[in-house]
Amino acid sequence: MRGNIIVRIEHDCQDLPPERRSDLVTRRLRFLSDAEILDLASRRERQYPGRNLHPVSITLPADVLERLQRLQGSRWSVSALIDRILTDSGKA
Known part of the structure; x- marks a missing residue:
């Protein structure tokens, strides 16, 4: 079973x-430890109100x-996590 999520990335x-994006994120999230995921999922700074986020x-x-x-709670952001994964992959 598969599901869709909408994230906002920089x-x-x-x-x-879209298939390549999903594949990159899936492989990376299966490879990373929970601690590494939490580190990547830390919220982005809100001090940059002009941030240009794109829904994906x-x-x-x-x-x-x-x-x-x-990753529920105010300390974590799935959007930030996905954004960092795609950026780290050198594909975004």
Whole structure:
């Protein structure tokens, strides 16, 4: 089973096909430890109100979505996590 989430990322990844985005995020989230995910999921600074965020849909399998559900609370941001994963992959 797969599900879609909408995240807001800073980097425009229009040239990256949706399937490739989803594959990159899925592989990376399965590889990272929980501690590494929490580190990457720290909220972005809000002091930059001019940040240009783009809504992006990501399709993820159920096991990855379950891991992301643990990131509830004001300290974590799934959007920041996805943005950092795509940026670190050098694809965004």
